[in-house]
Amino acid sequence: MISVNQLVAIPSLGLHYLAGESGGARLITWAHACDLPDPWLWFENGDLVMTTGGGLPAEPAAQAEWMANLIDSKVSALVIARGPGTPEVSSELTDVADNRGFPVLSADFDLQFVTLARTVIESAVESERQRLTTIKRLYDVYWQSLHARGQLADRVSALEGTVGWALEVRDRGAGDETVASGRLAQRQRSGIGLAAMEDCVEIPIPGAGDVVLVASPGRNAVTDRPLLQHLGGLIALEIEHETAERDRLRASGQDLLTGLLDETITLAAVWPELRHRGMTGPVAVACWSAAGGQTLNHATVHRQIGFQRYAPLLVLRGSMLIGLVPNKVELLTTVGAKMSADCAVGVSSELTANSNVAEAARQAQLAAARAHEQGQSVNVYGQDSEEAGFLPRSIEETRTLVRRVLGPLIVHDRDNDGDLVNSVRTFLRNDGAWQRSADELGIHRQTLVYRLRRVEQLTGLKATSTQGSAMLWLALVGADHAHLDLDDLIE
The missing domain is CATH 3.40.1390.20 (HprK N-terminal domain-like)
Incomplete structure (x- = not known):
């Protein structure tokens, strides 16, 4: 025009x-x-x-x-x-x-x-003719770029070359993160910051929430908004396709991770699939949890910018999200912060093709619990910056302690439909207050006295003594933090 x-x-x-x-x-x-x-x-x-x-x-x-x-x-x-x-x-x-x-x-x-x-009018007609020619060229360029199987950023760069504008796809609803940036936009940003440039034009990408396409002058001024909207439509189609594919990969990944956690399949069998999902480097198990067991905003976590190059295996277990993910601590922390303001992530030891994923998940759960205890957003199993109190430092140590201290009580409760473990837990949580503990358990005070005598007979530990209460409490807290099922510890 x-x-x-x-x-x-x-x-x-x-x-x-x-x-x-x-x-x-x-x-x-x-x-x-x-x-x-x-x-x-x-x-x-x-x-x-x-x-x-x-x-x-x-x-x-x-x-x-x-x-x-x-x-x-x-x-x-x-x-x-x-x-x-x-x-x-x-x-x-x-x-x-x-x-x-x-x-x-x-x-x-x-x-x-x-x-x-x-x-x-002649200028407007000629402008429309040129726009139609450019649009056809855009579709041709985009189609060729799709066949080249590159990243979205590669296709945005190809579009830059056609229209002469610097282009960025940004998600305003995710902290104004860059989804994809063309090479011209990257050069401009490294110099003066694209978002602050004058003469930028921004349009929403249809059907993509708060995602927008931002164009700034390159070799040409950004004067043709209808043409820019055509670009937004092209990118919208790809984002919609990619979203559907990521949803499909999350569903299939959930089935795979469930099998790994239940030990019905081995990690070696899944290892090639991890590479197809972009996880060609070191991998680990991550456990995200919010303080107090609050619900995580996890429904679209697999679509986050940080996971743009990966398709992790994710499954929800109770209030925790378990994932087999790239072993990138900073990425995992960023993802967690977007699911909940008080989210902490625990990361297991690095996995190999022969690793036991169920064991790694327990490591991650223990690390997440330690992160909450220490008021941190992340904890890597075995790499604590400081000691975490008197709790055991590994899953196996915790299992050994729980079996040794609580094993006789677990067997008694299972064989006699008893409630000794819960009685000890309640008594210690109430700092040895007999009547308050009995009221909470809904039993007579003398019944509680009898139960704790039985605990002493079975374990040799007196719940009212310093040593006995310390050992019993250490075993109970360790089992809780490691998310161990007491019934599964004793054969």
């Missing part, structure tokens, strides 16, 4: 600026003549208004108001070819136009408006 400056540059039209030359880059989509007193009711965005001044008020203050109303209608410019008896153009009118950067042009009365309109 032709701009106001380009129109003024045509000598045969004899146009000159009266005001608003700073807005000379405005594009003109169409041209109409009107001598009515309210032309703003009859025009659309981008139109060029041509008048002989017949509808222009005579009073300067009224002219200023008339000018403001016309500018508010979003037309591109005004051409005044004053006829006999029409009002002079006042300085009040030109001041309004100058202040708002709105072009006002003067022309001789003998200028045939049809000639001016034809110039604008």
Whole structure:
């Protein structure tokens, strides 16, 4: 489309600026003549208004108001070819136009408006023809890029080369993260920051939530919004396809990880699949949990920018999200922060093809519990920066302690439908308060006395003594933090 400056540059039209030359880059989509007193009711965005001044008020203050109303209608410019008896153009009118950067042009009365309109219309028709050619080229370039099986950023770079703009796909709803950036946009960002550049144009990508396409001037100015919307449509199709594929991979990954945790399949059998899911480097098991067992916002975690190159195996167990993931601690911490403000992630030891995933998951759970204890967002199993109290430092150590201390009580409760373990837990949690513990258990105080005597007989540990209460409490807390099922510990 032709701009106001380009129109003024045509000598045969004899146009000159009266005001608003700073807005000379405005594009003109169409041209109409009107001598009515309210032309703003009859025009659309981008139109060029041509008048002989017949509808222009005579009073300067009224002219200023008339000018403001016309500018508010979003037309591109005004051409005044004053006829006999029409009002002079006042300085009040030109001041309004100058202040708002709105072009006002003067022309001789003998200028045939049809000639001016034809110039604008021919430019608009040629612009549309060029746009159609460019759109066809865009689709061809995008199709070729898809067949090349590169990343979205590669296709955005290919589009940059076609339109001459720097392009970025950004997710405004995810902390304004960059989804994909073309090479030209990357060069600009490394210099002055694309998001802060003037003359950027931003459009929403259909069906993609808060994802937007941002274009900034490259070798060309960003002047064709309809063309930019075509680009957004192309990218929307790919994002929709990628979202559906990621949802499918999460569903199949859940089945795989369930089998690994239940030990019905081995990691060696799944190892090649991990590579197909982008996990070609070191992998580990991660456990995300929120403080107090609150629910995690995990439904779309597999679509997060951090997992753009990976398709991890994820499964929800209670309030915890377990994942077989790339062993990248910073990435796992970032993902956790987006699921819950108080989320902590525990990371297991690095896995090999022969590792036991169920054991690694228990390591991750223990590490997550330690992270919460220490007020940290992440804990890597076996790499604590400081000691975590007196708790055992490994799953096997915890199992051994629980079997040795609580084993006789677990067997007794199972064989006699008893409640010794819960009675000890309640008594210690209430700091040895007999009546309060009995009330909580719903039993007589003397019954609780009998039960703790039975505990002493079976374990040799007296719950009311310092040593006995310490050992019993250590075993109970260790089992809780390692998420061990007491019934499964004793054969």
